[in-house]
Amino acid sequence: MIGLRTYGNLLPMKKKGGKGYDVPEGVDIRGRYDEEFAKILTKDALQFVVDLQREFRNHVNYAMECRKEAKRRYNQGALPGFDPATRNIREGVWTCALVPPAVADRRVEITGPVERKMIINALNSGAKVFMADFEDALSPSWENLMRGQVNLKDAVDGTISFHDKARNRDYKLNDQIAKLFVRPRGWHLPEAHILIDGEPATGCLVDFGLYFYHNYAKFRQNQGAGFGPFFYLPKMEHSREAKIWNNVFERAEKMAGIERGSIRATVLIETLPAVFQMDEILYELRDHSVGLNCGRWDYIFSYVKTFQAHPDRLLPDRVQVGMTQHFMRSYSELLIRTCHRRGVQAMGGMAAQIPIRDDPAANEAALDLVRKDKLREVKAGHDGTWAAHPGLIPVCMEVFTNNMGNAPNQIQTVKREDAAALTEEDLLQRPRGVRTMEGLRLNTRVGIQYLAAWLTGSGSVPLYNLMEDAATAEISRVQNWQWLKYGVELDGDGLGVKVTKDLFGRVVEEEMTRIESEVGKEKFKKGMYKEACKIFTRQCTTPTLDDFLTLDAYNYIVIQHPQGSSNL
Ligand SMILES: CC(=O)SCCNC(=O)CCNC(=O)[C@H](O)C(C)(C)COP(=O)(O)OP(=O)(O)OC[C@H]1O[C@@H](n2cnc3c(N)ncnc32)[C@H](O)[C@@H]1OP(=O)(O)O
Ligand SMILES: O=CC(=O)O
Ligand SMILES: [Mg+2]
Numbered sequence: 001m002i003g004l005r006t007y008g009n010l011l012p013m014k015k016k017g018g019k020g021y022d023v024p025e026g027v028d029i030r031g032r033y034d035e036e037f038a039k040i041l042t043k044d045a046l047q048f049v050v051d052l053q054r055e056f057r058n059h060v061n062y063a064m065e066c067r068k069e070a071k072r073r074y075n076q077g078a079l080p081g082f083d084p085a086t087r088n089i090r091e092g093v094w095t096c097a098l099v100p101p102a103v104a105d106r107r108v109e110i111t112g113p114v115e116r117k118m119i120i121n122a123l124n125s126g127a128k129v130f131m132a133d134f135e136d137a138l139s140p141s142w143e144n145l146m147r148g149q150v151n152l153k154d155a156v157d158g159t160i161s162f163h164d165k166a167r168n169r170d171y172k173l174n175d176q177i178a179k180l181f182v183r184p185r186g187w188h189l190p191e192a193h194i195l196i197d198g199e200p201a202t203g204c205l206v207d208f209g210l211y212f213y214h215n216y217a218k219f220r221q222n223q224g225a226g227f228g229p230f231f232y233l234p235k236m237e238h239s240r241e242a243k244i245w246n247n248v249f250e251r252a253e254k255m256a257g258i259e260r261g262s263i264r265a266t267v268l269i270e271t272l273p274a275v276f277q278m279d280e281i282l283y284e285l286r287d288h289s290v291g292l293n294c295g296r297w298d299y300i301f302s303y304v305k306t307f308q309a310h311p312d313r314l315l316p317d318r319v320q321v322g323m324t325q326h327f328m329r330s331y332s333e334l335l336i337r338t339c340h341r342r343g344v345q346a347m348g349g350m351a352a353q354i355p356i357r358d359d360p361a362a363n364e365a366a367l368d369l370v371r372k373d374k375l376r377e378v379k380a381g382h383d384g385t386w387a388a389h390p391g392l393i394p395v396c397m398e399v400f401t402n403n404m405g406n407a408p409n410q411i412q413t414v415k416r417e418d419a420a421a422l423t424e425e426d427l428l429q430r431p432r433g434v435r436t437m438e439g440l441r442l443n444t445r446v447g448i449q450y451l452a453a454w455l456t457g458s459g460s461v462p463l464y465n466l467m468e469d470a471a472t473a474e475i476s477r478v479q480n481w482q483w484l485k486y487g488v489e490l491d492g493d494g495l496g497v498k499v500t501k502d503l504f505g506r507v508v509e510e511e512m513t514r515i516e517s518e519v520g521k522e523k524f525k526k527g528m529y530k531e532a533c534k535i536f537t538r539q540c541t542t543p544t545l546d547d548f549l550t551l552d553a554y555n556y557i558v559i560q561h562p563q564g565s566s567n568l
Contacts, residue, residue, distance in 0.1 A: 002436075005345055007491075010191045011185065014336065018520075019032065019033050020033055021037075021041045021046075022038075022042070022043045022047055022386065024043055024046055024047045024050055025423070026196055026197045027040060027046055027048060027194065027195070027196055028098065028194075029051060029193065029194055029299060030192070030193045030194070030197075030560050030561060031193035031194070031559075031561060032143070032561040033561065034557070035565060036104065036146075036147075036150050036337065037146040037149075038050035038201045039148075039150070039374040040146060040149045040210055040214065041186050041210075041438075042149060044213070044530070045209070045213040045214060046194075046253075048209050048212075048213045048255060049194075049196075049201065049205060049206055049209035049210060049213075049454050050196055050493075051161065051251070051255075051525065052205045052208075052209050052248060052251065052252075053062050053195070053196045053197075053201055053202060053205055054196070055247075055251065056202075056205065056244055056247065056248060057202065058101075059244045059247075060187055060202055060244060062076050062240075063187060063240055063241050063244060064187065064188065064236070065294065066070075066238060066240065066242045067188075067237055067238075068163065069271060070237065072131075074306050074307070074309065074310075075309040077309070077310070077423070077427055080272055080273045080275075080276055080306060080428070080430060081276055081424045082276045082282070082424065083276065083277070086239070086277075086279075086280050089279050089280050090279045090280070093131070094283075094342070094413070095286075095343040095435060096282055096286045096287075096289040096342045096343050096344045097286065097287050097289070098226065098343070099132025099290055099291075099343070099345065099409075099411070100224065100226075100227040100228075100264060100290070100308065101225060101345060102112055102179060102223065102224050102225040102227055103129070103227075103230060103264065103290055104178055104408040104409060105128055105381060105384075105408035105409065106128050106129050106179075106345060106347065106384035106409070107179075107383070107384045107385070107396075107397065107404060107408075108126075108127045108128055108129075108384060108387055108393055108396045108397050108400060109127055109128065109129035109130070109131055109181070109347070109384060109385070109386050109387070109399035109402065110122045110125050110129070110130050110131070110178065110387050110388075110389075110390065111130070111131040111133055111137065111183075111254075111350065111386055111387075111388065111525070112128040112130070112131075112132070112133060112147030112388075112460070113132075113133050113137040113144070113148070113460055114132045114133065114134060114138060114140040114144070114147075114149075114151055114163050114461055115144075115147075115148070115158070116151045116152070116456075117162045117164065117171055119132060119152070119155050119160060120155075120160055120162055120171040120172065120173060121171070121390060122171060122390070123155060123174075123177040123178050123180070124174045124176065124177060124178075124216070124429075125174055125178065126178075126250070126390075127178045127372070127387060127390075127392050127393050128178060128179065128182055128384070128392075129178050129179045129180075129231075129384075129528065130178040131146075131181045131183055131232050131386075131412065132152060132155075132179075132180060132181070132182050132183070132184075133183045133459075134148060134182070134183060134184050134185050134204075134458070135183045135184065135470070136183075136205045136234070136236050136247055136297075136298070136459070136470040137373075137460035137470075137561050138344060138457075138459040138467040139453075139454045139455070139458060139459040139539040139557065140185060140191075140459075140554065140557070141190065141373065141457055141559070142193045142548075142558075142559060143561055144457060144459075145191075145206075145207070147209060149210050149214070150215070150269065150453060152180075152211055152215065153214050153215060155173070155180065156180065156218045156222065156223070156319075156508060157175060158222060158301055158366045160172070160173060168480050168512045170471070171375050172413060172484070178218070179223055179224075179230065179264070180223055180229075180230065181230040181231060181232050182207070182208075182211050182229065182231055182232070183232035183233070183234055184203070184204035184205075184207035184211075184228070184233075184234075185203040185207055185374040186204065186205045186234045186235035186236075186549060187202070187204060187235070187236070187244075187344050188200075188235070188547065188551065189203035189204070189548075189550070189551070189554070190202065190203055190554075191206045191356065191503060192554070192558045193558065194206055196386060203428065205248070206295050206388075208252075209252075210247065211257075211353045212229060212231070212252050212263075213335070214409075215229060215497070216228070216229055216252070216256050216258065217256070218471065220261055220262065221340040221523075224262075226262075227262055227264060228262065228263065228264065229263060229265070230263075230264050230265065230266075230290070231263065231265040231266075232265065232266050232267075232268060232300070233245055233266070233267045233268065233271065234268050234295065235270060235298060235558040236267060236268075236269060236274055236281065237271045237274055237277075238273060238274070238279045238280075239276055239277045239280035239283070242267060242281040242284040242342070243284040244415055245265065245288075245422060246284050246285050246287075246288055249265070249288045249517070252490075252522055260287060260400060261287040262471060263288050263337065264286055264288055264289065264290040264444070265285060265289065265290065265443075266290050266291045266292065266293050266345070266347060266565065267281050267285065267291075267292050267293070267330070268291075268292070268293045268294075268295035268298070268472070269281075269292050269293065269294060269295060269335055270294075270296070270297070270298035271298065271299065271302040271306075272299065272301065272302045272303050272305075272306040272428075273302075273306065273309075273371075275299075275331050275334065275335075275427055276424070276427070277293060278334070278335060278338040278339075279338055279342070282338065282339070282342050282344065282478075286342075287330075289342075289344050289347035290344055290402075291339050291344035291346060291347055291383070292335050292339050292345075292346060292347065292348075293347035293348075293386075293565055294331065294332050294335055294347065294348055294349040294382075294472070295330065296349040296350065296552055297349075297350065297469075297471035297474075297475065298453070298474065299328070299331065299470040300318075300475050301322050301471060301474035302474070303315070303327070303370040304478040304479060304482055305478055305545065305547070308478075308481075310484075310511075311485075311486045312430075313430050314430055314435075314483070314486060314488055315432060315433075315482065316432065316433025316435055316439075316492070316541065317434065317435055317436055317439030317442075317492065318435050318439060318442070318443060318475050318476060318479055319439070319442075320422045320431070320433035320434070321431050321433070322372055323349075323373065323376065323445065324376075324378075324429045325432065326426065326429045326432075327383075327426070327427060327428060327430075328424050328431075328540075329380075329430045330419075330426040330427050330429070331427060332348070332377070332380060332382070333380060333381075333416055333418075334419050334422050335381060335420040336380060336381040336414065336416045336417065337381075337416040337417065337418075337419035337420060338414050340381065340410070340411050340412075340414065340416065341415070343411060343429050344411065345383040345384065345409055346381065346382050346384060347384050347385065347386070348378075348382040348384065348385035349377075349379035349385070349386055349388065349532050350373070350386040350387075350388055350467070351369065351370045351374070351388070351392075352388070352466040352467050352468075353366040353367070353369050353370050353388075353391045353392075353466060353467075354366070354388055354391070354392070354462055354465065354466065354467050355367070355391035355392065355463070356465050357391055357519075359442045361557060362465070363397045366465065367392070367395050367552065369396050369492060370396065370475065371395050371399060374395065374396050374399040374400065375399050375403070376423075376428045378399055378400050378403040378404060379403065380416075381410050381414035381415075381416050381566065383409035383410050383411065384400065384409070385391055385400065388460075401408065410527075424536060425454075426568075428487055428502070432491075432492050433490055434488070434492025434493075435488060435490050435492050436481065436490055436492040436493040437490050437493055437507075438493070439479075439490075439492070439497060440442075440483065440490065440503075440504070440507055441507055441510075441511055442464075442506075443475075443476035443477075443479055443480050444466060444476070444480065444507050444508055444511045444536070444540075445511045445514065445515060446463055446464070446472075447460070447473055447476040447477050447536045447540075448458075448508075448511065448512070448529060448532045448533050448536050449463055449468075449513060449515060449519075449529075449532070450463065450469075450470075450472075450473040450476075450532075451532035451536050451549070451553060452527050452528045452529045452531070452532035453558075454470070454473075454488075454532075455528040455531060455553065455556055455557060456508065456527060456528055456554060457557075463484045470549065470550055473549060474548070474549050477536065477549050478502070478541055478545065479540070480540040481539065481540050481541075481545055483499040484499055484500070484501065484504055484540060484541060485499060485545075487499060488547040494539075501541060504537075504540065504541065508533065509532055512529065512533055514530060516529070531556065535552060535553055535556070538552075539552065
C-alpha cells in the first residue's frame, strides 16, 4: 500500500499525450487528467489554493498537534470541560453579525453528497437549504471530488442538468431552489492527489478554495442576495480551529474584493470537546457566523473516542444512544441557548430513518420516529433541522411550521435561559442502556457494508432502512473497539457473554456470510466486502484506537496517474 508520506518523494509525472493541468510553481497534480476537471483546476484557482495552503499550513499542523495533546490528557484520565481562560468570552455580552435575510429561514435543510443528480433533486426538493457534502456523505476519491466541483459550479451558474439514461429522464433546476451551503472536509484529511511544495494539500482548503474561487461572484448574485458563499464546517474540536477558518474567510474575501463578513458559515458541534467551546467558536467566527448545528452522529462517535481510556464510560448498543439521553439533550439545549444569546441559528440534526418503499406500515413507523424527533427539536428551540431524503421534507416542514408559524426562526423568541444551569456533569453524563450480541453483530454488519460502499465511491448508503454515512459508521467501529478493548459483558440479552477477540472473529465470519446472502453472491464477489472486512476488523482490534476510520481507508482510494496504480 502506498503511504501518504511517500508522496513527497515522488518525481513530478509526465502528462499523458502531452495533456496535463497547467499548474503554478510548487504544485503537482497526481489525479487523473480530465478536460472537465481542468476547468476547475485552472492555474489561478490552484494559485489561490496554494496561497491558502502556504499561509495556513503551520496553523493547521499546530491545531492537529493540540488535538493530540488533548487526547493525551483525556487518555490519562482528564475530562473535557469549560476553559477557565476564556470565561470572559462565555460571560461577556456580545453578538454575532446579523443573519443575512437570504438565510433567515432554514427550517428544513436537506443534505447529500455532491453527486450531480442528487444536487438537482436536493435544490428542487422544497427544503430551504441544501448542504452539499464533501464530508460525511462523500467518499473523497479524486473522481468524486472533482466531479463534485464541476457539479457545484454548474449548480451555482444555474445550468446544471442531468440525463438518466436508464429511465430516460431529464433533470434540471426549478425556478425556486434551496439555498446552497457547502461542507468541506475536516481539518484532519489530506488531499493526496494535489501536492503543494511536495506535501499532500489540506483536503478542506482544496474543497473550499476551488469552490470559492469559481463561484463566489455568481453565488452572491444568484443565491445570497449580496452575501455568501455559505458553508458548513465539520468536526472541529477547539476554537483555535474556528479561528483558522475565520482567517481563511478573510483571506478569501480580500482576494475576491468583497466585503468582510460576506462569507457565512454554520459550525457543526459534533465533537465532545467542542461542546465546551461553543461561545468561543462563535466568537472567533462572529463576523462570519450563521450559527451552530447539532451533528449528533459524530458527537456520539466523539464521546467514545474522547473516553477511549475510560472503561467506566462505555456505551450501550448504538440504537439506544439517541437525543433523549441526558448528555445528548443537554448538548442540544446548551447549543440553543448559546446560539440565541449570540443572535444566530441553532440547527438541529439528522434523524437516521429514511422512507421505506414497499412496506407502508414500516414506512409510517419510520416517519413517526422522524416526526417525534423534529417535534422535540422545534419545541426545544431549534430553528431548523436536517432531512436525509426528499421524502422526509414534508414531515419536517410540517412540524417546524406548525410550531414556529410565520416566524423564520426562534432566535428572539426561545432563549432557553434555563440551559445556563447545565453543568459539565450534565454534558458528560454516562449514556444509559444495555449491550447485546445483536448490537455487536449490527455494528459489524453495518461497518463492513458501509466501508465496502465507501471504497467503491459511495459515501452515504441505505442500510437496514437507515441512512449510513461516515459518522454513523464511526460509531459502529469505535463501539466494537471499546467493547473488545475492555472485554465488556453483553448484559442486555441474558447471555452474559464477554466480548473477546475469539467471539468477534466468529461474529465477523458469520456476518460476512449473512452479508453475502443479503446482497447476493455476484455483488459480493464484485464488491469490496473482503477488503472492507479486513480494514474494519483491523480497526476494531487494534490496541490503539485509530483517530478516524476514513484516514486509513483513504490510502485505498488514492489512485495515482498517469500510471493509474491503485493501492489495492
Ligand atoms: C451524519 C451526517 O453527516 S448526516 C449528512 C450526511 N449524510 C447525507 O447527506 C445522507 C443523504 N442521503 C442519501 O445519501 C440518500 O438519501 C440515502 C443514501 C440515505 C438513501 O438513498 P437511496 O436509497 O438511493 O434513496 P432513494 O432510492 O429512495 O431515492 C429516491 C430519489 O430521491 C433522491 N434522493 C435521495 N436522497 C436524496 C438527497 N439526500 N438529496 C437529493 N436527492 C435525494 C434520489 O436521487 C432519487 O431520485 P430519483 O427518483 O430522481 O432517481
Ligand atoms: O454531520 C453530522 C453528524 O451528525 O455527524
Ligand atoms: Mg458529522
